Amino acid sequence: MVLSKRAEKLEPSATLAASAKAKALADQGVDVLSLTVGEPDFITPKNIRQAAIAAIESGKASFYTATAGIPELKQAILAYMKEFYGADYDSNQVIVTDGAKFALYTLFQALLDEEDEVLIPVPYWVSYAEQVRLAEGTPVFVEAKQAADFKVSVAQLEDARTEQTKAIILNSPANPTGAIYSKEELTAIGNWAVENNIWIIADDIYGRLVYNGNTFTSIASLSEEIRKQTIVINGVSKTYSMTGWRIGFAVGDAKIIKAMVDIASQATSNPPAASQYAAVEALTGNQESIEVMRQAFEERLNKLYPLIAAIPGFQVTKPQGAFYLFPNVKEAMTMCGYQTIDAFVEALLMEAHVAVVTGAGFGTPDYLRISYATDWDTLEEATKRIHDFVEKKRQKA
Numbered sequence: 001m002v003l004s005k006r007a008e009k010l011e012p013s014a015t016l017a018a019s020a021k022a023k024a025l026a027d028q029g030v031d032v033l034s035l036t037v038g039e040p041d042f043i044t045p046k047n048i049r050q051a052a053i054a055a056i057e058s059g060k061a062s063f064y065t066a067t068a069g070i071p072e073l074k075q076a077i078l079a080y081m082k083e084f085y086g087a088d089y090d091s092n093q094v095i096v097t098d099g100a101k102f103a104l105y106t107l108f109q110a111l112l113d114e115e116d117e118v119l120i121p122v123p124y125w126v127s128y129a130e131q132v133r134l135a136e137g138t139p140v141f142v143e144a145k146q147a148a149d150f151k152v153s154v155a156q157l158e159d160a161r162t163e164q165t166k167a168i169i170l171n172s173p174a175n176p177t178g179a180i181y182s183k184e185e186l187t188a189i190g191n192w193a194v195e196n197n198i199w200i201i202a203d204d205i206y207g208r209l210v211y212n213g214n215t216f217t218s219i220a221s222l223s224e225e226i227r228k229q230t231i232v233i234n235g236v237s238k239t240y241s242m243t244g245w246r247i248g249f250a251v252g253d254a255k256i257i258k259a260m261v262d263i264a265s266q267a268t269s270n271p272p273a274a275s276q277y278a279a280v281e282a283l284t285g286n287q288e289s290i291e292v293m294r295q296a297f298e299e300r301l302n303k304l305y306p307l308i309a310a311i312p313g314f315q316v317t318k319p320q321g322a323f324y325l326f327p328n329v330k331e332a333m334t335m336c337g338y339q340t341i342d343a344f345v346e347a348l349l350m351e352a353h354v355a356v357v358t359g360a361g362f363g364t365p366d367y368l369r370i371s372y373a374t375d376w377d378t379l380e381e382a383t384k385r386i387h388d389f390v391e392k393k394r395q396k397a
Contacts, residue, residue, distance in 0.1 A: 006134055014126045014361025018345075022355030033382040034355040035370045038175060038323065040241040042296075044278075045289040048240060051281035052274045061274035067265040068257075069096025069249070073276045076283040077249050084207070085221045085232070092254045095261050096279075098271045100205050100235035100248030103260075105131050106267070107231055107250060110259035111199060112137035116166040118201075121152045122363040123326065125175045125203070129363075137166070141363060146317055146328060150177040151185060154192045167199035170219060173206040176326045176362050176369040178319020180210065186219040190226035200230040205248075208239040208290060210321040211298040220251075231256060238322075239290055240282040245275040297323050300372045300379060307383045308370065312390050323373040326359070330366040336393035341365045352389040354382045 022034040043049075055061040068074065074094045081087055097103040104127070112118070112135040120128050121144045129139040142160050144150045157168065170189065172181040181189070193200050200219055207216045220230040235248030250260060270276075305318050308325050313332025316325055329344065338344040345358045345368055359367030372379055 009133065011130055011361075014357055018355055018357045021349065025349070025353070025355075030353055032349070032353045032355055033378050033385065035372070035374065035379070035382055036355050036357050037373075038238070038371055039243045039373055040238065040293060040297075040323075041374045042241040042289075042293050044242050044245070045240065045282075045286075047285045048242065048278050048282045051285070052245075052278035055274050055277035061272075061277060063273065065270040065273050065276065067270050068094065068261045069271065070273070070276050070280075072280045073247075073283075076280050077251065080283050081232070081251055085218050087221060087227055089251055090254065093251055093257055095250050095257050095264065096271050096276060097248045097250065097260075097264060098268050099237065099246040100203070100233050101127060102246075102264075102268065103233050103235070103248040103250040104128070104201070104203070105134070106260040106263045107201065107233070107256070108132055108135035108137065109263050110256055111135075112166060115164055117162060117164040118166060119157060119160055119168040119198075120363075121150075121169070121171075121174075123150065123174070123176055123359070123367065124169070124363055125171060126361045128169055138164070140165070144177075144179070146315070149317065150174065150179040150326075151181055153185075154188050157189065157192060161196060161198070165196070165198055167201055168193060169201045169203060171203040171205075172219075173210060173216065173319070173321025175206065175322055176324045176357075176359075176367075177317070178322045178324055178326070179317075180214055180216060180320040181219075183217045183222070186217055187222050187226075190219050190222050190229070194225045194229050198229070200226070201233065202230050203233045205233065205235055205238055206322040207234070209294055209297060209323060211294070211301055212320070214320040216321065228253070236279050236282045241289075241293060242275075242278070242282060245272070245278055247271055247275050247279040297372065300376060301325075303376065304370075304372050304379050304383065307380070307387075311383070311387045312394060314390075323371060325370045325372065326362075326364075326367055327370070328366050329368055332390050332394075333366075336390060337396075341368060344368070347393075348386060348389060352385040354385050354389075 018036040026032045114136040132139045231252035237243040314327040316327035357369040
Protein backbone atom coordinates (compact mmCIF):
# COMPACT_ATOMS: atom_id res chain seq x y z
CA MET A 1 0.00 0.00 0.00
CA VAL A 2 1.32 3.42 -0.97
CA LEU A 3 0.67 6.29 1.42
CA SER A 4 0.60 9.97 0.51
CA LYS A 5 3.90 11.85 0.58
CA ARG A 6 2.64 14.04 3.41
CA ALA A 7 1.77 10.98 5.51
CA GLU A 8 5.13 9.37 4.79
CA LYS A 9 7.01 12.49 5.92
CA LEU A 10 4.90 13.22 8.99
CA GLU A 11 6.61 12.90 12.37
CA PRO A 12 4.31 11.65 15.16
CA SER A 13 3.79 13.80 18.23
CA ALA A 14 6.72 13.21 20.59
CA THR A 15 4.61 13.92 23.67
CA LEU A 16 1.79 11.57 22.72
CA ALA A 17 4.25 8.88 21.67
CA ALA A 18 6.04 9.07 25.02
CA SER A 19 2.74 8.96 26.89
CA ALA A 20 1.57 5.94 24.89
CA LYS A 21 4.82 4.08 25.57
CA ALA A 22 4.56 4.77 29.29
CA LYS A 23 0.95 3.59 29.33
CA ALA A 24 1.83 0.40 27.47
CA LEU A 25 4.44 -0.45 30.09
CA ALA A 26 2.04 0.40 32.92
CA ASP A 27 -0.56 -1.92 31.35
CA GLN A 28 2.03 -4.70 31.62
CA GLY A 29 2.25 -4.13 35.36
CA VAL A 30 5.40 -1.97 35.39
CA ASP A 31 5.41 0.80 38.01
CA VAL A 32 5.90 3.65 35.55
CA LEU A 33 5.76 7.27 36.67
CA SER A 34 4.78 9.41 33.69
CA LEU A 35 5.81 13.05 33.45
CA THR A 36 4.98 13.29 29.76
CA VAL A 37 1.63 14.85 28.90
CA GLY A 38 0.82 18.51 29.40
CA GLU A 39 -2.48 17.81 31.08
CA PRO A 40 -3.62 19.21 34.44
CA ASP A 41 -4.29 16.45 36.95
CA PHE A 42 -7.35 18.24 38.33
CA ILE A 43 -10.80 17.17 37.23
CA THR A 44 -12.86 19.79 35.44
CA PRO A 45 -14.49 22.16 37.99
CA LYS A 46 -17.97 21.14 39.12
CA ASN A 47 -19.82 24.18 37.76
CA ILE A 48 -18.46 23.46 34.29
CA ARG A 49 -19.41 19.79 34.44
CA GLN A 50 -22.91 20.71 35.62
CA ALA A 51 -23.34 23.11 32.70
CA ALA A 52 -22.59 20.28 30.29
CA ILE A 53 -25.02 17.96 32.08
CA ALA A 54 -27.72 20.62 31.94
CA ALA A 55 -27.16 21.08 28.21
CA ILE A 56 -27.44 17.35 27.64
CA GLU A 57 -30.57 16.93 29.76
CA SER A 58 -32.30 19.91 28.16
CA GLY A 59 -31.66 18.51 24.70
CA LYS A 60 -29.58 21.50 23.58
CA ALA A 61 -26.51 19.31 23.09
CA SER A 62 -28.32 16.83 20.83
CA PHE A 63 -27.88 18.59 17.52
CA TYR A 64 -25.36 20.08 15.12
CA THR A 65 -24.30 23.63 15.83
CA ALA A 66 -22.84 26.27 13.54
CA THR A 67 -19.33 25.34 12.44
CA ALA A 68 -17.85 28.48 14.02
CA GLY A 69 -19.47 27.76 17.38
CA ILE A 70 -22.69 28.48 19.26
CA PRO A 71 -23.50 32.20 19.63
CA GLU A 72 -23.33 32.03 23.44
CA LEU A 73 -19.75 30.76 23.33
CA LYS A 74 -18.64 33.22 20.70
CA GLN A 75 -20.03 36.05 22.83
CA ALA A 76 -18.25 34.64 25.89
CA ILE A 77 -14.98 34.60 23.93
CA LEU A 78 -15.51 38.19 22.80
CA ALA A 79 -16.09 39.21 26.43
CA TYR A 80 -12.97 37.26 27.45
CA MET A 81 -10.90 39.08 24.83
CA LYS A 82 -12.22 42.41 26.06
CA GLU A 83 -11.42 41.61 29.69
CA PHE A 84 -7.98 40.05 29.31
CA TYR A 85 -6.77 41.63 26.06
CA GLY A 86 -8.48 45.01 26.22
CA ALA A 87 -9.52 44.51 22.61
CA ASP A 88 -12.86 44.61 20.82
CA TYR A 89 -13.58 42.00 18.17
CA ASP A 90 -16.69 41.20 16.14
CA SER A 91 -18.48 37.86 16.04
CA ASN A 92 -17.15 37.15 12.53
CA GLN A 93 -13.61 37.32 13.92
CA VAL A 94 -14.06 34.23 16.12
CA ILE A 95 -14.03 30.50 15.41
CA VAL A 96 -14.50 27.76 18.01
CA THR A 97 -12.56 24.60 17.18
CA ASP A 98 -11.94 21.05 18.35
CA GLY A 99 -9.12 22.09 20.65
CA ALA A 100 -6.50 24.79 20.17
CA LYS A 101 -4.43 22.31 18.15
CA PHE A 102 -7.11 22.19 15.46
CA ALA A 103 -7.34 25.99 15.53
CA LEU A 104 -3.66 26.05 14.60
CA TYR A 105 -4.14 23.37 11.96
CA THR A 106 -6.97 25.19 10.20
CA LEU A 107 -5.09 28.49 10.45
CA PHE A 108 -2.05 27.08 8.66
CA GLN A 109 -4.31 25.52 6.04
CA ALA A 110 -6.02 28.86 5.50
CA LEU A 111 -2.87 30.99 5.52
CA LEU A 112 -0.08 29.08 3.80
CA ASP A 113 0.76 28.18 0.24
CA GLU A 114 3.67 26.15 -1.06
CA GLU A 115 7.03 27.80 -0.24
CA ASP A 116 5.51 30.19 2.32
CA GLU A 117 7.80 30.33 5.34
CA VAL A 118 6.87 30.43 9.02
CA LEU A 119 9.42 31.55 11.61
CA ILE A 120 9.40 29.22 14.61
CA PRO A 121 11.50 29.94 17.72
CA VAL A 122 13.32 26.85 19.00
CA PRO A 123 12.50 25.09 21.34
CA TYR A 124 8.99 24.80 19.92
CA TRP A 125 5.83 22.84 20.64
CA VAL A 126 6.06 19.55 18.78
CA SER A 127 3.15 20.12 16.36
CA TYR A 128 4.08 23.54 14.95
CA ALA A 129 6.57 22.37 12.34
CA GLU A 130 4.55 19.35 11.23
CA GLN A 131 1.37 21.38 10.86
CA VAL A 132 3.22 23.95 8.75
CA ARG A 133 4.55 21.16 6.53
CA LEU A 134 1.07 19.63 6.21
CA ALA A 135 -0.07 22.99 4.81
CA GLU A 136 2.83 22.81 2.30
CA GLY A 137 4.63 25.63 4.09
CA THR A 138 8.24 25.68 5.22
CA PRO A 139 9.18 25.96 8.90
CA VAL A 140 12.20 28.21 9.49
CA PHE A 141 13.74 27.66 12.90
CA VAL A 142 15.23 30.48 14.96
CA GLU A 143 17.25 29.38 17.97
CA ALA A 144 16.15 30.76 21.34
CA LYS A 145 19.17 30.00 23.48
CA GLN A 146 18.98 29.09 27.15
CA ALA A 147 21.38 31.95 27.92
CA ALA A 148 18.73 34.32 26.49
CA ASP A 149 16.00 32.72 28.62
CA PHE A 150 14.76 30.81 25.57
CA LYS A 151 13.58 33.96 23.77
CA VAL A 152 14.42 35.27 20.30
CA SER A 153 15.26 38.86 19.39
CA VAL A 154 14.18 41.06 16.51
CA ALA A 155 17.74 40.89 15.17
CA GLN A 156 17.52 37.09 14.97
CA LEU A 157 14.12 37.25 13.29
CA GLU A 158 15.37 39.78 10.76
CA ASP A 159 18.32 37.54 9.92
CA ALA A 160 15.89 34.68 9.25
CA ARG A 161 13.37 36.73 7.27
CA THR A 162 13.08 36.29 3.51
CA GLU A 163 10.64 37.38 0.83
CA GLN A 164 8.75 34.14 1.52
CA THR A 165 8.25 34.80 5.23
CA LYS A 166 4.50 34.73 5.84
CA ALA A 167 4.14 34.37 9.61
CA ILE A 168 5.83 33.96 12.96
CA ILE A 169 4.63 31.79 15.85
CA LEU A 170 4.92 33.19 19.37
CA ASN A 171 4.09 30.92 22.30
CA SER A 172 4.26 32.79 25.61
CA PRO A 173 4.29 31.30 28.22
CA ALA A 174 6.06 28.69 26.14
CA ASN A 175 5.81 24.95 25.87
CA PRO A 176 8.30 23.43 26.70
CA THR A 177 10.40 26.13 28.43
CA GLY A 178 7.85 28.16 30.40
CA ALA A 179 9.50 31.35 29.13
CA ILE A 180 7.45 34.57 29.01
CA TYR A 181 8.19 37.46 26.66
CA SER A 182 8.06 40.90 28.29
CA LYS A 183 5.85 43.71 27.04
CA GLU A 184 8.91 45.48 25.65
CA GLU A 185 10.12 42.37 23.82
CA LEU A 186 6.69 41.74 22.35
CA THR A 187 6.30 45.35 21.26
CA ALA A 188 9.59 45.20 19.37
CA ILE A 189 8.63 41.93 17.66
CA GLY A 190 5.10 43.17 16.92
CA ASN A 191 6.29 46.39 15.32
CA TRP A 192 8.84 44.45 13.26
CA ALA A 193 6.11 42.09 12.04
CA VAL A 194 3.84 45.00 11.09
CA GLU A 195 6.65 46.76 9.23
CA ASN A 196 7.36 43.62 7.23
CA ASN A 197 3.73 42.51 6.73
CA ILE A 198 4.26 39.26 8.62
CA TRP A 199 1.35 37.56 10.36
CA ILE A 200 1.76 36.95 14.09
CA ILE A 201 0.34 33.70 15.40
CA ALA A 202 0.01 34.17 19.17
CA ASP A 203 -0.41 30.82 20.92
CA ASP A 204 -1.65 32.05 24.31
CA ILE A 205 -2.91 28.73 25.66
CA TYR A 206 -0.84 29.05 28.88
CA GLY A 207 -1.52 32.76 29.40
CA ARG A 208 -3.34 32.30 32.73
CA LEU A 209 -0.71 29.94 34.16
CA VAL A 210 2.08 32.24 35.37
CA TYR A 211 3.97 32.08 38.64
CA ASN A 212 6.06 33.87 41.24
CA GLY A 213 4.96 37.39 40.37
CA ASN A 214 5.52 37.10 36.63
CA THR A 215 2.90 38.54 34.29
CA PHE A 216 1.53 37.56 30.90
CA THR A 217 1.13 40.09 28.12
CA SER A 218 -0.54 39.18 24.86
CA ILE A 219 1.05 40.71 21.81
CA ALA A 220 -2.46 41.38 20.48
CA SER A 221 -3.05 43.88 23.29
CA LEU A 222 -0.15 46.20 22.51
CA SER A 223 -1.48 48.37 19.67
CA GLU A 224 -4.21 48.45 17.06
CA GLU A 225 -1.68 47.86 14.28
CA ILE A 226 -0.21 44.81 15.98
CA ARG A 227 -3.67 43.47 16.89
CA LYS A 228 -4.77 43.59 13.23
CA GLN A 229 -1.67 41.62 12.27
CA THR A 230 -2.24 38.96 14.94
CA ILE A 231 -4.28 35.77 15.10
CA VAL A 232 -4.77 34.70 18.73
CA ILE A 233 -4.97 30.99 19.48
CA ASN A 234 -6.38 29.98 22.85
CA GLY A 235 -8.71 27.51 24.54
CA VAL A 236 -10.07 26.15 27.80
CA SER A 237 -7.97 22.98 28.13
CA LYS A 238 -5.09 24.18 30.32
CA THR A 239 -6.65 27.04 32.30
CA TYR A 240 -9.84 25.18 33.21
CA SER A 241 -8.50 21.60 33.23
CA MET A 242 -10.67 20.68 30.23
CA THR A 243 -8.23 18.82 28.00
CA GLY A 244 -10.72 16.07 27.20
CA TRP A 245 -13.49 18.49 26.22
CA ARG A 246 -11.62 19.65 23.09
CA ILE A 247 -12.56 23.32 22.87
CA GLY A 248 -10.16 25.86 21.42
CA PHE A 249 -10.66 29.11 19.59
CA ALA A 250 -9.00 31.56 17.24
CA VAL A 251 -9.63 35.31 17.09
CA GLY A 252 -8.40 37.71 14.44
CA ASP A 253 -8.76 38.93 10.87
CA ALA A 254 -12.28 38.24 9.61
CA LYS A 255 -11.17 37.01 6.18
CA ILE A 256 -8.76 34.48 7.68
CA ILE A 257 -11.32 33.35 10.24
CA LYS A 258 -13.91 32.80 7.48
CA ALA A 259 -11.43 30.65 5.59
CA MET A 260 -10.81 28.65 8.76
CA VAL A 261 -14.55 28.17 9.21
CA ASP A 262 -14.87 26.93 5.61
CA ILE A 263 -12.03 24.44 6.14
CA ALA A 264 -13.49 23.23 9.43
CA SER A 265 -16.87 22.77 7.78
CA GLN A 266 -15.29 20.20 5.47
CA ALA A 267 -13.24 18.57 8.22
CA THR A 268 -15.04 18.32 11.55
CA SER A 269 -18.21 20.41 11.15
CA ASN A 270 -18.89 21.75 14.64
CA PRO A 271 -17.06 21.10 17.91
CA PRO A 272 -18.97 18.89 20.39
CA ALA A 273 -22.12 20.73 21.47
CA ALA A 274 -22.00 19.68 25.13
CA SER A 275 -18.38 20.83 25.34
CA GLN A 276 -19.31 24.21 23.93
CA TYR A 277 -21.96 24.80 26.60
CA ALA A 278 -19.45 23.71 29.22
CA ALA A 279 -16.95 26.22 27.81
CA VAL A 280 -19.50 29.02 28.13
CA GLU A 281 -19.66 28.32 31.85
CA ALA A 282 -15.89 28.07 32.06
CA LEU A 283 -15.40 31.54 30.57
CA THR A 284 -18.33 33.29 32.25
CA GLY A 285 -18.89 31.39 35.51
CA ASN A 286 -17.07 31.33 38.84
CA GLN A 287 -13.33 31.66 38.29
CA GLU A 288 -12.08 30.66 41.77
CA SER A 289 -10.94 27.21 40.65
CA ILE A 290 -8.43 28.75 38.23
CA GLU A 291 -6.50 30.38 41.04
CA VAL A 292 -6.59 27.20 43.13
CA MET A 293 -5.02 25.24 40.28
CA ARG A 294 -2.54 27.98 39.44
CA GLN A 295 -1.33 28.13 43.03
CA ALA A 296 -0.93 24.36 43.09
CA PHE A 297 1.24 24.45 39.97
CA GLU A 298 3.28 27.29 41.42
CA GLU A 299 3.90 25.35 44.63
CA ARG A 300 4.95 22.25 42.69
CA LEU A 301 7.31 24.31 40.54
CA ASN A 302 8.99 25.91 43.52
CA LYS A 303 9.49 22.56 45.23
CA LEU A 304 10.48 20.61 42.13
CA TYR A 305 12.88 23.08 40.53
CA PRO A 306 15.68 22.75 43.13
CA LEU A 307 15.38 18.94 43.04
CA ILE A 308 15.81 18.85 39.26
CA ALA A 309 18.62 21.40 39.41
CA ALA A 310 20.44 19.17 41.92
CA ILE A 311 20.58 16.16 39.56
CA PRO A 312 24.18 15.80 38.33
CA GLY A 313 24.58 17.07 34.78
CA PHE A 314 21.16 18.77 34.66
CA GLN A 315 21.20 22.49 33.80
CA VAL A 316 17.76 24.02 34.15
CA THR A 317 16.33 27.52 33.90
CA LYS A 318 13.41 28.16 36.23
CA PRO A 319 10.26 28.65 34.12
CA GLN A 320 7.90 31.58 34.56
CA GLY A 321 4.72 29.92 33.34
CA ALA A 322 3.06 26.81 31.81
CA PHE A 323 3.84 23.59 33.73
CA TYR A 324 7.08 22.18 32.37
CA LEU A 325 10.76 22.04 33.27
CA PHE A 326 13.15 21.79 30.35
CA PRO A 327 16.65 20.89 31.54
CA ASN A 328 19.73 20.61 29.36
CA VAL A 329 20.99 17.10 30.12
CA LYS A 330 23.95 16.88 27.73
CA GLU A 331 26.44 16.63 30.59
CA ALA A 332 24.34 13.96 32.31
CA MET A 333 24.10 11.95 29.09
CA THR A 334 27.84 12.08 28.59
CA MET A 335 28.72 11.08 32.14
CA CYS A 336 26.23 8.20 31.97
CA GLY A 337 27.59 6.92 28.65
CA TYR A 338 24.71 7.84 26.31
CA GLN A 339 25.25 9.41 22.90
CA THR A 340 21.72 10.62 22.16
CA ILE A 341 18.79 12.06 24.07
CA ASP A 342 16.54 9.32 22.72
CA ALA A 343 18.78 6.63 24.22
CA PHE A 344 18.95 8.48 27.53
CA VAL A 345 15.16 8.93 27.74
CA GLU A 346 14.62 5.29 26.74
CA ALA A 347 16.94 4.14 29.53
CA LEU A 348 15.12 6.32 32.05
CA LEU A 349 11.88 4.65 31.06
CA MET A 350 13.07 1.04 30.90
CA GLU A 351 15.44 1.09 33.90
CA ALA A 352 14.22 3.87 36.22
CA HIS A 353 10.60 3.53 35.07
CA VAL A 354 10.20 7.29 34.65
CA ALA A 355 8.68 8.59 31.42
CA VAL A 356 9.75 12.00 30.15
CA VAL A 357 9.72 13.52 26.66
CA THR A 358 12.82 13.73 24.50
CA GLY A 359 13.88 17.25 23.59
CA ALA A 360 14.45 16.16 20.00
CA GLY A 361 10.73 16.57 19.33
CA PHE A 362 11.04 20.21 20.38
CA GLY A 363 14.04 20.84 18.14
CA THR A 364 16.60 20.59 20.97
CA PRO A 365 18.28 17.18 21.24
CA ASP A 366 20.29 18.03 24.38
CA TYR A 367 17.16 18.57 26.48
CA LEU A 368 14.22 16.68 27.91
CA ARG A 369 10.81 17.87 29.07
CA ILE A 370 9.33 17.17 32.49
CA SER A 371 5.68 17.98 33.12
CA TYR A 372 4.78 18.94 36.68
CA ALA A 373 1.06 18.80 35.96
CA THR A 374 0.73 15.80 38.25
CA ASP A 375 0.59 15.17 41.99
CA TRP A 376 3.54 15.96 44.26
CA ASP A 377 4.11 12.37 45.44
CA THR A 378 4.61 11.28 41.83
CA LEU A 379 6.91 14.21 41.09
CA GLU A 380 9.02 13.63 44.18
CA GLU A 381 9.43 9.89 43.60
CA ALA A 382 10.11 10.36 39.88
CA THR A 383 12.81 12.93 40.60
CA LYS A 384 14.43 10.60 43.13
CA ARG A 385 14.47 7.80 40.57
CA ILE A 386 16.08 10.06 37.93
CA HIS A 387 18.67 11.27 40.44
CA ASP A 388 19.51 7.72 41.55
CA PHE A 389 19.68 6.58 37.90
CA VAL A 390 22.20 9.27 36.98
CA GLU A 391 24.31 8.66 40.08
CA LYS A 392 24.41 4.91 39.42
CA LYS A 393 25.20 5.23 35.72
CA ARG A 394 27.94 7.84 36.09
CA GLN A 395 29.76 5.67 38.63
CA LYS A 396 29.84 2.81 36.15
CA ALA A 397 30.77 4.91 33.11
